[in-house]
Amino acid sequence: xxxxxxxxxxxSYESSPCYGIISPGTYVYVNPMVxxxxxxxxxxxxxxxAVGFASENDSCFRESYRLICAVNYPLCVTINSTTPPVAxxxxxxxxxxxxxxxxxxxxxxxxMIPQMSCEYVGVAGRIYPDPGEYFNLTNVNGSDSxxxxxxxxxxxxxxxxxxxxxxxxxxxxxxxxxxxxxxxxALPCPFSLWSDKKMRLLYYVQTAxxxxxxxxxxxxxxxxxxxxxxxxxxxxxxxxFGISNTLVCISYFMDNPQRDLYCGENHxxxxxxxxxxxxxxxxxGSTYNSSPTTIGCWINSNNNGLWQYFNFYVPSWICLxxxxxxxxxxxxxxxxxxNVLRDKVVLIYNTKQILIxxxxxxxxxxxxxxxxxxxxxxEEYSKLLTAWFVCxxxxxxxxxxxxxxxxxxxxxxxxxxxxxxVVGFLAYGLDSNNIKVFKQxxxxxxxxxxxxxxxxxxxxxxxxPSSSITPTTNTTSRKSTSSSIKMKPVEKTTEQxxxxxxxxxxxxxxxxxxxxxxxxxxxxxxxKNINIVTFETTTKxxxxxxxxxxxxxxxxxxxxxxxxxDEENNLNS
Numbered sequence: 326x327x328x329x330x331x332x333x334x335x336x337s338y339e340s341s342p343c344y345g346i347i348s349p350g351t352y353v354y355v356n357p358m359v360x361x362x363x364x365x366x367x368x369x370x371x372x373x374x375a376v377g378f379a380s381e382n383d384s385c386f387r388e389s390y391r392l393i394c395a396v397n398y399p400l401c402v403t404i405n406s407t408t409p410p411v412a413x414x415x416x417x418x419x420x421x422x423x424x425x426x427x428x429x430x431x432x433x434x435x436x437m438i439p440q441m442s443c444e445y446v447g448v449a450g451r452i453y454p455d456p457g458e459y460f461n462l463t464n465v466n467g468s469d470s471x472x473x474x475x476x477x478x479x480x481x482x483x484x485x486x487x488x489x490x491x492x493x494x495x496x497x498x499x500x501x502x503x504x505x506x507x508x509x510x511a512l513p514c515p516f517s518l519w520s521d522k523k524m525r526l527l528y529y530v531q532t533a534x535x536x537x538x539x540x541x542x543x544x545x546x547x548x549x550x551x552x553x554x555x556x557x558x559x560x561x562x563x564x565x566f567g568i569s570n571t572l573v574c575i576s577y578f579m580d581n582p583q584r585d586l587y588c589g590e591n592h593x594x595x596x597x598x599x600x601x602x603x604x605x606x607x608x609x610g611s612t613y614n615s616s617p618t619t620i621g622c623w624i625n626s627n628n629n630g631l632w633q634y635f636n637f638y639v640p641s642w643i644c645l646x647x648x649x650x651x652x653x654x655x656x657x658x659x660x661x662x663x664n665v666l667r668d669k670v671v672l673i674y675n676t677k678q679i680l681i682x683x684x685x686x687x688x689x690x691x692x693x694x695x696x697x698x699x700x701x702x703x704e705e706y707s708k709l710l711t712a713w714f715v716c717x718x719x720x721x722x723x724x725x726x727x728x729x730x731x732x733x734x735x736x737x738x739x740x741x742x743x744x745x746x747v748v749g750f751l752a753y754g755l756d757s758n759n760i761k762v763f764k765q766x767x768x769x770x771x772x773x774x775x776x777x778x779x780x781x782x783x784x785x786x787x788x789x790p791s792s793s794i795t796p797t798t799n800t801t802s803r804k805s806t807s808s809s810i811k812m813k814p815v816e817k818t819t820e821q822x823x824x825x826x827x828x829x830x831x832x833x834x835x836x837x838x839x840x841x842x843x844x845x846x847x848x849x850x851x852x853k854n855i856n857i858v859t860f861e862t863t864t865k866x867x868x869x870x871x872x873x874x875x876x877x878x879x880x881x882x883x884x885x886x887x888x889x890x891d892e893e894n895n896l897n898s
Contacts, residue, residue, distance in 0.1 A: 343394035354401040354414035385429040407467035418475035419453035486510035487717035538746025542571035552766040688741040
C-alpha cells in the first residue's frame, strides 16, 4: 500500500470521547485522508451516538466504543529510515472486531455503522487487517514492503463523555437523574442548559420565592387550620390553598436537594406517594420525568401518552374556565354593589380579592400553556443540544456555551410557580382578624398557661358589636363568641317619682359582674345568650318594711342588648 503524508501526535485530548480507552501520552496516527482532527472527532461522535442508541447492553456498548476509537485513533509507529521520517498506523486486529460482534450478539450496530463490519475496506485499505499489512515507502526513499502488525492494545475502560456530560451505565439508567443528550452521554441534574450567570439568577430567584412561599403556606396552615377554635368555610378554602402551595414548594426543594453532579433520590418515595394519591391518572405506569425546560417532575411527553394529558389537563382547564367565569361575574357584582352602597371600604376589600384571583388564575394558565409551548419547541431544543454536544467534543467545555432560547419565559415560569404562597400571605396573612384568632385560640391559651404567661381581655361597654373579646371555656365547641353589655336607663313616671320621695333612701350596689357569666357558651348564637346581672337593694329605713320586706333582692334579666323594649318592660314590671 502506498503511503500519503501523515500526521503523528501524542493523544492527550481529555474532552475526546475516546479518552480513557486510549492511554494519555500514547502516539496515535491521524488518517491522512482527513483534513483535520475536528472532522475525525465528528465521525467518532456520529458513530458513538449510533452505538448508544443501538447497543442492547452496557457490555456491548463498551466493546463497540473501544472498537470505534481503535479505528479512528490507531496507534502509531515512526519509520526513521525514510527521508523524511514517516509515521505508520498499527491498525486494530480483526479479532478485536469479532470479539465485539460476539458480545453484541447480532446487534443492529452492523447495519447502522459500516466500520462495525469486520470485512470493511476503506480508502486506506482494510480497517481490520489480519495479522498486519505492508506499506510502500519508495516515494520517501524507503522500502516497498514495510510491514506493520495489528494491535489490540486498547483499554476496555468506560467510554468517555465530554464534560459536563456523564456516561450512563446500565445501573445508572434505572436512576431518574439524567437527561440524555446523545447516545449514553447525559446531563446530570440539576440540569444546566443556560450560561452560568443565567443559571445563578434562576437559582436565586426560585430559591428566594419558594422559601417565602413555603413559610407563607405554613403561616396560612397555622392561622386557618390549627389555631382557630372553629374552622369556617372561608377558612377551609384558605387552608386548602396553603396546603397545596406548601406541597408545590416541597417539590421544588426535592427537585434540587443537592448541588453536585447527581440528582438526590432522598424522600422521593414519600413525595410521590402523595402525588400518586392526589393525581393518580397522570402517573400511571411511572410516566413522569423532569426536563431542563420544566420545573420539577411532571407527565412524560416522550411516550405518546396523550391520554394522560387528556385526563389531567381537560379537567384542569374546565376548572380554570369556571374560575375565569366566576371572577368576571364577581367583578360585575362588585361594581353593582358599589353603585348601591357607594362605600369605598367595601370596594377596596372586594377589589383586593378579585386581584388575587386574577393573579392566581394567570399563574395556573401560564404554567399549563408553557408546558405545551416547550413541547412544541422540543425539536428545536434537541438540535441545539446536539450542536452543543458536537462543540464539546471538538473544542471542549470552555469554548462551548450552553444557552437555549426562551430563558426569560423560563424565568417567568419559575416566578409564577413559586409566588402563590406569597400572594396568599399578602391576601390573608395580613388580615387583622388573625390577631384575634391568635389571642382566642385554645391551643395558644393552653401553651401560655403551661409557661406561666397570661393576658386578660377587658369587657368594654360600647355600642360597637365587636368591641369586646371574651375567651371561651367550653371544650366541646369550636365557636367563639363576643358580646358587650349595655344597660339602658329606665325613665321613671311621675307616680314613681312621687312614690320614691315618700320611700326611704335605698342604695343599689352592683355586687359582682362575672366576666365569664357574660359569655356563656352553652348557646351557639350570640343573640341567644342570657346575661344575668344581680342587683341587691338594701333598705336603710325600717319604717316601710311591710312594703319592701319581700323586695330586698331583685333580679333583672336582659336577653339581648338589641331588644331595649323588652328590657324596659322587665324593669318597669
